[in-house]
Amino acid sequence: MKKKSIASVSAIIILAATCIGYFMLNTPSEVQRNLQNEKGIAISAKAIVKEFQNNEATANTKYLNKVVEISGDVTDVNTDKTGNFTITLKSDDSLSHVFFTLKPGNEQPKTGTTITIKGICTGFLIDVVINEAIIVK
Helix, strand or coil: CHHHHHHHHHHHHHHHHHHHHHHHHCCCCCCCCCHHHCCCEEEEHHHHHHHHHHCHHHHHHHHCCCEEEEEEEEEEEEECCCCCEEEEECCCCCCCCEEEEECCCCCCCCCCCEEEEEEEEEEECCCEEEEEEEECC
């Protein structure tokens, strides 16, 4: 009787783990948000970098996982391994900037132009990191 109980519990655990694994692999890791309809916190690239450098904990409370609309000068444009454009906006610090990964479908901006980009702030490493971004203007 004990062996049947152990086998039943083991089978249920294996089935549950298989189902969870299947849904984790077949569900997008990030829920895509429609940023066109969300109002972002407007700020310049220089100001947001300065805020994170001065007090990262306070800046995280203010910006982390929130929609931000950041304006600044484009210093670098690249393509990541998935084919999406990545953009760097200049700050006053030569080592820290604002780094964006654009959603597919955005046009490639030109280096040296001033633009506004809206996206979701995911934190501060050396740069302020913004994902799921779209070009506003």
